[in-house]
Amino acid sequence: MAALPDSNRSPTLEEGLRFLGTDRVELKWVEDLAGGRSMIDSAPDSAVLVTEALPLRANLSVLENMAIVPQYRHDTPYEAAADQAWQLLSRLEVTAMAFKRDPDLTSEERFQAKFLRAIMAAPPIIVIDRPGQLLPDTHYPPFLGRCLATLENHFEQCWIVDYLWNEPLYAPR
Amino acid sequence: MIQFQAINETLTRRGAATLSWLRGWGSLIWFAYSALVHALSPATYNSATRSVIQKQIYFTAWQILPGYTLFAALLSFVIIQIVVSTARDFGLSDFALETVIRVLVLEILPLVTALFVALRSSAAINTEVALMNVHNEIKALEDLGVDAMQLEFIPRVIGGTLSVLALSTVSGLMALILAYVVVYGAHPWNFPAYTLVVSKIFDLGILLGLGFKVVLFGMAVTVIPISEGLRAPSKLFFVPIAVLRGMVRLFFVLMLIEVASLALKYI
Numbered sequence: 001m002a003a004l005p006d007s008n009r010s011p012t013l014e015e016g017l018r019f020l021g022t023d024r025v026e027l028k029w030v031e032d033l034a035g036g037r038s039m040i041d042s043a044p045d046s047a048v049l050v051t052e053a054l055p056l057r058a059n060l061s062v063l064e065n066m067a068i069v070p071q072y073r074h075d076t077p078y079e080a081a082a083d084q085a086w087q088l089l090s091r092l093e094v095t096a097m098a099f100k101r102d103p104d105l106t107s108e109e110r111f112q113a114k115f116l117r118a119i120m121a122a123p124p125i126i127v128i129d130r131p132g133q134l135l136p137d138t139h140y141p142p143f144l145g146r147c148l149a150t151l152e153n154h155f156e157q158c159w160i161v162d163y164l165w166n167e168p169l170y171a172p173r
Numbered sequence: 174m175i176q177f178q179a180i181n182e183t184l185t186r187r188g189a190a191t192l193s194w195l196r197g198w199g200s201l202i203w204f205a206y207s208a209l210v211h212a213l214s215p216a217t218y219n220s221a222t223r224s225v226i227q228k229q230i231y232f233t234a235w236q237i238l239p240g241y242t243l244f245a246a247l248l249s250f251v252i253i254q255i256v257v258s259t260a261r262d263f264g265l266s267d268f269a270l271e272t273v274i275r276v277l278v279l280e281i282l283p284l285v286t287a288l289f290v291a292l293r294s295s296a297a298i299n300t301e302v303a304l305m306n307v308h309n310e311i312k313a314l315e316d317l318g319v320d321a322m323q324l325e326f327i328p329r330v331i332g333g334t335l336s337v338l339a340l341s342t343v344s345g346l347m348a349l350i351l352a353y354v355v356v357y358g359a360h361p362w363n364f365p366a367y368t369l370v371v372s373k374i375f376d377l378g379i380l381l382g383l384g385f386k387v388v389l390f391g392m393a394v395t396v397i398p399i400s401e402g403l404r405a406p407s408k409l410f411f412v413p414i415a416v417l418r419g420m421v422r423l424f425f426v427l428m429l430i431e432v433a434s435l436a437l438k439y440i
Contacts, residue, residue, distance in 0.1 A: 054313035059301070071221035072319045078224060121317045 010093065016145030020170060024157060025148050029164045036130060039161050043127050047159075048118040050111070051129035056102045062113045063089070063098040069120040088116045092150055107135055112147060119154050127159045132166060141170040197404060197422070204400040205392060211327040221319075222328045229332025233294045234339050241289060245344035246351060248285065249277055253348075253355045270370050273352045278345045279374075279383055279438075284431050286341045287390035290333065291423050295398040298329055299419040302402025303412045326399050334391030341387045379438075386434045390427060397423040 011019070021027045030036040040049065056065045066085035070076040076084070089095045097109045105113060111134045118126045131140045148158060211217045253273050260269035302325075305311055311321040349371065357363040401419030405411045 049316050053309055054316055055308055055310055057310055057314070058304070058308065068221050068324070069317055069319065071224065072219055072324055075219040077220050081220070117317065 011146055011149035016142055016147070016149045018145070019149040019152070020141060020145045020160065024152065025145075026157070026159050027170065028159050028161045029167060030161060031164050036161055036163075039159075040127055040129060043125055043159065046123050047125040047127050048121050048123040049127050049129055050114045050118050050134070051127075052133040053129075054114070056110070056113055056117070058102050061099045061101055062105070062109075062116075065113060066117050066120045069117065073121070085116070085120065088119060088151070088154065091154070092116065092147065108138055108143065111135055115147060115151075119151065123156070125157045125159060126155055127161060129161050131160060131162060139169065197401075197418070200404055201397060201400045201422070204403070205396045207322070208327055208330045208392070208396055211323060212331050217323055217327055221324055225324065225328035226332045226335075229329050230336050230339075233290060233333055234336035237289075237293065238340070238343065241286075241340055242343055242347060244289075245282060245285070246347050249282070249344070249348040249351050250355070252277055252281065253352050257355055270352060270356050270367070271374060273356075274349065274371065274374050277348045277352070279379070280431070280435070282344045282348055283337075283341045283383070283387050283390060284427065286344060287337055287387075287394055287427050290337055290340065290391075291394045291420070291427065294333065294336075295394045295423055296416060296420060298333075298395060299398030299402045299416045300412060302326070302399050303405040303415040306403060306405055307407050307409055307412065309407075326403075329399060330392060330395040333395030334388060337391035337394060338384075338387050341390075382434065382438065386430060389430050393423060393426045393430065397426060 019025055028039050030039050056062070057068070060068065063082055063085050066088065067078060067081035070081040070084060071078060086095065086098065089098050092112055094109065094112055097105060097113065100109070102110065102113075111131075114134070115126070115128070128134070128144070131144055134140075135143060144160065148155075256273045256276065257266075257269045260266050260272065305321075305325070311325075314321045314324065353364075353367050357367060398416075398419045401415050401422065405415035
C-alpha cells in the first residue's frame with residue numbers, strides 16, 4: 001500500500017478500508033476464542049495488544065495515559081512526552097478527548113486512545129484483538145481502516161485478529 | 174465418625190485461615206523489602222515515577238497541610254494546657270515542659286499524623302490498587318513495557334513516607350512553639366532556658382529513633398494498603414474486604430511500632 005497522495009489530509013472511508021488486509025495491516029481470521037488466543041500468543045513478545053481486556057489507567061487522562069509510556073521508558077520529560085502525544089491526537093483529529101478519563105470516553109474514543117497509547121510504545125507489531133468487542137456500536141472495518149491509514153507513518157505493522165464470521169463486514173459497501 | 178469429620182473440617186478451616194494470614198504477612202514483608210530496594214535504586218527514578226511521587230506528596234501532605242496544622246495546633250494546645258495545669262497542681266511545674274515535649278512531639282503527634290494519613294490516603298490507595306488489580310490495569314501497563322511496581326507502587330511508598338515525615342515535622346515544630354508560649358508566655362526572655370530543656374530531650378539517639386519511627390509509620394501507611402490491594406482476588410466484590418483487611422492490619426502495625434518505640438525508650 002502506497003502512502004496517501006497527500007499525507008496531511010485524512011483518508012476517506014474507502015481509502016481506509018483498502019488499507020486493511022495489506023502487508024502493513026494484516027487481517028488474521030480465527031474461528032473461536034481459543035484460536036484468537038493462540039494467534040495473539042504467536043505474536044512476538046514485544047508486540048503491544050489493543051484489547052478490551054487491557055484498559056487505560058482510570059485515574060489518568062488520555063493525554064497522560066499516552067505520555068506515561070515515553071516518560072517511563074525513555075525518561076522523556078512530561079512536556080515533551082505530552083507534546084508527542086498531542087501530535088498524534090491532532091493527526092487523528094481527536095484532541096477533544098485529550099483531557100477526558102476512561103469512563104467519559106465513547107467506545108470509539110476509547111479504542112483510539114488505546115491504539116495511540118500502543119503507538120507511543122513503538123512496538124514492531126500492534127495487535128488489535130477482536131475489534132468488535134472494542135467498537136460494539138460501530139461498523140468498525142471502515143473506522144479501523146481510516147484510523148490506521150491516518151496514522152500509517154506512526155506504526156510498523158498491525159494485526160487485526162477477528163472472527164471468521166465477521167469477514168463480510170470488511171467488504172466494501 | 175461424624176465427630177471426627179467435624180473436627181477434621183474445623184481444623185482444615187482453621188489451618189487454611191492461619192496459612193492465609195501468614196501468607197498475608199509474608200507478602201507484606203516481601204513487598205516492604207522490595208519497596209525499600211527499589212526506593213534506594215537510582216534506576217527507579219525517571220520522569221514518570223518522579224511525577225507520581227510529586228502527585229502523592231501533593232495529595233497526601235500539601236493539600237491537607239493548612240487543615241492538619243490547625244488541628245495539630247489545637248490538639249497540642251489542649252494537651253499542653255492539661256499537662257501544665259496538672260503539673261502545677263501537683264507542684265511539678267519544673268517537669269511540665271519536658272513532659273509536654275516528650276508526650277507530644279515524640280509520641281502523640283507522629284502517631285496521630287500516621288493515623289490521619291492512614292484514614293485519608295491509605296484507604297484510597299488500598300481501594301485504587303485493588304481496583305487496578307481487578308480491572309487488569311497492572312497487566313495493561315506491563316504489556317506496554319511499564320513496570321507497575323516501579324511506576325505506580327514504589328512512588329506511592331516514597332511519596333507517602335516523605336509526607337508523613339513532613340507532616341510530623343511541621344506538627345512537632347508547631348507543638349514546640351506552642352509549648353514555649355504556654356509555659357513561658359509570648360516573650361523571648363526564657364528562650365535560653367527553653368533551648369536547654371529541648372537540647373536535653375533531643376539527643377542524637379532520641380532524634381534518630383524518632384526519625385526511624387516516623388519513616389516506619391510512613392512506610393506502613395503505604396506498603397500495607399498496596400500489599401493488601403495486590404493480594405485481593407480479581408473480583409469486584411473483594412475490594413471492600415481488601416480495604417477492610419488493609420486498614421485493620423495497618424492499625425495493628427502502627428500500634429505495634431508505637432508500643433515497640435515506647436518499650437525501647439522507657440523500659
